[in-house]
Amino acid sequence: MSITRITAIPISYRLPEGKTVTMGIGSTLKRDAIIVRVETSEGVTGYGESHPGRSPGAIVSHINNTLAPLLVGMPATDVVGAWQRVHRMQFSSHGLGAGAAMALSGIDMALWDIRGKIANMPLYELLGGSRRRLPAYAGGISMGYQPAQALAEEAQSYIRQGYKAVKLRIGDTVKNDIERCLRVRKEIGDDIEILTDANTAYTIAQARRVLPALADIKAGWLEEPFACNDFASYREAAKITPLVPLAAGENHFMRFEFAQMLEARAVQVWQPDLSKTGGITEAIRIAAMASAFGIPINAHSSATGLNHAATLHFMAATENSGYFEACVSQFNPFRDMFGTIFSIGEDGCVEPPSGPGLGVEVDESIFNDFPVIDGPGYVVKF
Numbered sequence: 259m260s261i262t263r264i265t266a267i268p269i270s271y272r273l274p275e276g277k278t279v280t281m282g283i284g285s286t287l288k289r290d291a292i293i294v295r296v297e298t299s300e301g302v303t304g305y306g307e308s309h310p311g312r313s314p315g316a317i318v319s320h321i322n323n324t325l326a327p328l329l330v331g332m333p334a335t336d337v338v339g340a341w342q343r344v345h346r347m348q349f350s351s352h353g354l355g356a357g358a359a360m361a362l363s364g365i366d367m368a369l370w371d372i373r374g375k376i377a378n379m380p381l382y383e384l385l386g387g388s389r390r391r392l393p394a395y396a397g398g399i400s401m402g403y404q405p406a407q408a409l410a411e412e413a414q415s416y417i418r419q420g421y422k423a424v425k426l427r428i429g430d431t432v433k434n435d436i437e438r439c440l441r442v443r444k445e446i447g448d449d450i451e452i453l454t455d456a457n458t459a460y461t462i463a464q465a466r467r468v469l470p471a472l473a474d475i476k477a478g479w480l481e482e483p484f485a486c487n488d489f490a491s492y493r494e495a496a497k498i499t500p501l502v503p504l505a506a507g508e509n510h511f512m513r514f515e516f517a518q519m520l521e522a523r524a525v526q527v528w529q530p531d532l533s534k535t536g537g538i539t540e541a542i543r544i545a546a547m548a549s550a551f552g553i554p555i556n557a558h559s560s561a562t563g564l565n566h567a568a569t570l571h572f573m574a575a576t577e578n579s580g581y582f583e584a585c586v587s588q589f590n591p592f593r594d595m596f597g598t599i600f601s602i603g604e605d606g607c608v609e610p611p612s613g614p615g616l617g618v619e620v621d622e623s624i625f626n627d628f629p630v631i632d633g634p635g636y637v638v639k640f
């Protein structure tokens with residue numbers, strides 16, 4: 259069975275008035291995603307998702323015009339060979355680096371979907387896992403900057419659904435961040451985990467002032483206080499308190515960047531995104547490396563049901579997986595465009611889909627509802 263065609267399809271939606279969420283990277287205007295379809299000589303079709311890298315046209319062109327010709331004709335089951343060819347030709351030498359990793363991720367995911375469909379097994383089973391309950395936190399584009407009481411009420415709404423962990427957006431001002439965190443802890447009590455995400459907005463001086471407060475409220479982690487490549491600041495911040503682990507990984511690509519993170523000894527929670535970091539194949543390698551050092555994998559998981567499903571399967575087959583990031587965005591039609599992929603239980607846990615491959619039924623006609631929108635996806639006050 260060989261790969262006969264690879265097609266990337268960009269889709270977008272605009273946030274309706276009043277649904278914008280503001281966080282450390284700005285205010286959301288629209289969201290983009292890229293669906294990757296891989297067809298085979300036996301008629302089995304797989305689907306994956308590539309992160310758009312805030313430039314969906316660029317990633318789509320890379321897939322359709324560069325990676326597809328490299329991979330068509332290869333055995334459809336040779337995920338490692340396909341991965342290696344793209345890595346050698348487009349990532350490691352004269353290629354697009356992170357852009358190539360994002361493009362490859364959707365193809366790799368689709369190839370795993372095909373493997374599961376051929377074997378008639380859900381992916382978690384093919385990967386050696388079981389349909390076990392996975393703890394989830396309320397995340398996605400949610401719990402943005404707002405008055406502390408309103409934020410506490412938003413968190414409560416997710417807790418009522420079953421969530422036992424919520425993630426707050428910080429990286430605003432030190433004063434606002436601390437006030438919001440203290441209020442939310444007071445309102446929701448001590449039994450719910452509070453996670454925090456600064457979306458790279460802090461300086462080391464700000465982190466020094468915020469981290470003791472995060473320790474006081476027993477925050478589960480501080481995510482992305484600094485830019486992805488600022489390992490010096492991560493190393494410095496890790497010395498401030500042993501009580502709040504630092505988390506990062508959604509902006510780290512391939513196992514090689516995670517190896518650098520390991521050498522920096524400064525990031526205690528890893529968050530690879532399967533639609534960015536080099537697909538399922540690479541996430542397995544990253545998780546294995548992390549497991550040898552006692553590092554949990556809490557995969558990042560925007561934006562469509564395809565990446566959510568792939569992440570659930572991967573986590574169900576990963577020994578050191580932590581929380582699933584459940585998208586609770588108040589407006590994300592991409593989450594539900596293929597039907598309900600996960601639902602939160604009273605135990606605060608979710609399960610992977612049970613169908614073969616990713617277990618996602620893709621009706622391509624729905625893509626017509628989401629024509630790609632050019633332009634930036636966030637606005638930032640500079």
Ligand SMILES: [Mg+2]
Nearest residue numbers: 455481482508
């Ligand atoms: Mg994040």
